[in-house]
Amino acid sequence: xxxxxxxxxxxxxxxxxxxxxxxxxxxxxxxxxxxxxxxxxxxxxxxxxxxxxxxxxxxxxxxxxxxxxxxxxxxxxxxxxxxxxxxxxxxxxxxxxxxxxxxxxxxxxxxxxxxxxxxxxxxxxxxxxxxxxxxxxxxxxxxxxxxxxxxxxxxxxxxxxxxxxxxxxxxxxxxxxxxxxxxxxxxxxxxxxxxxxxxxxxxxxxxxxxxxxxxxxxxxxxxxxxxxxxxxxxxxxxxxxxx
Numbered sequence: 001x002x003x004x005x006x007x008x009x010x011x012x013x014x015x016x017x018x019x020x021x022x023x024x025x026x027x028x029x030x031x032x033x034x035x036x037x038x039x040x041x042x043x044x045x046x047x048x049x050x051x052x053x054x055x056x057x058x059x060x061x062x063x064x065x066x067x068x069x070x071x072x073x074x075x076x077x078x079x080x081x082x083x084x085x086x087x088x089x090x091x092x093x094x095x096x097x098x099x100x101x102x103x104x105x106x107x108x109x110x111x112x113x114x115x116x117x118x119x120x121x122x123x124x125x126x127x128x129x130x131x132x133x134x135x136x137x138x139x140x141x142x143x144x145x146x147x148x149x150x151x152x153x154x155x156x157x158x159x160x161x162x163x164x165x166x167x168x169x170x171x172x173x174x175x176x177x178x179x180x181x182x183x184x185x186x187x188x189x190x191x192x193x194x195x196x197x198x199x200x201x202x203x204x205x206x207x208x209x210x211x212x213x214x215x216x217x218x219x220x221x222x223x224x225x226x227x228x229x230x231x232x233x234x235x236x237x238x239x240x241x242x243x
Contacts, residue, residue: 001043013047016138022048029053055134056081059127062219066124066212067091070098080132083139088132092147095125099154121212123173123220125155173210173220175200180217181224190218 005021012019025031025039030053060081064074072094079087102119129152135141176196183191197204211217 001046005043006046009043009046009048013049016140018049018052022052049134049137051130051134051137054127054130055138056131059131062223063124063127066120066216067128069212070094070120077128080128081135083135083141085141085143085145088136089145089147091128092145092151095120095128096147096151096154099125121173121216122155123177125151127223129155172200172202172206176207176210177217177220178224180221184221190214190221 009019009021012022021043022039026035031039036050060074060077064077067077068074072091076087076091080091098119129148132148179196179199180191183189183195193207194204197207200207211220
């Protein structure tokens with residue numbers, strides 16, 4: 001790495017931006033693991049925004065309606081994307097309260113809580129975590145936000161006995177969105193829930209319950225496009241190859 005490249009990368013990171021060197025290497029989508037590791041090896045010790053594809057206005061436009069269901073408006077999400085610690089803490093508290101309320105409702109036999117607007121789905125929560133991590137890095141916010149750390153721990157390790165059920169439903173939602181992205185990428189239209197259900201071997205109603213609306217479904221599909229092709233998911237890749 002020459003001095004000019006080092007200077008360009010350091011200045012971009014210091015300004016909260018993305019260097020030309022990184023953009024040329026990764027493009028507009030999340031890179032493959034091999035590409036990422038090769039870039040890190042070539043620029044070892046030089047900071048760069050590894051999560052830049054997940055933050056900013058794209059996150060807000062994709063998920064604001066889902067967060068509005070639990071009383072979180074787009075304006076405070078925008079403050080989070082500016083690295084505002086107080087806003088991040090407030091949003092985390094509302095998310096945590098929503099998850100706690102959903103847990104209590106589920107014990108009374110209530111179902112389809114996300115589609116009924118009684119809680120926020122975990123895909124949106126994960127997107128919020130990634131976008132917020134990028135915002136904190138972009139604006140060099142080092143302040144500890146306990147609510148944010150607790151939310152991360154809850155999502156990464158929900159703990160027994162909810163872990164298996166959570167993993168199953170979230171994996172199915174992720175797989176459905178990724179297959180839909182592949183279908184749209186090939187045919188330039190979104191597939192029906194019935195088509196996705198047939199590909200995944202489940203009932204159409206199972207797919208429809210994963211998404212609160214078609215708008216949410218399409219937003220999840222578009223986020224999969226940002227994340228890149230599923231080369232790390234052999235079964236999905238095989239299905240997509242035969243779409």
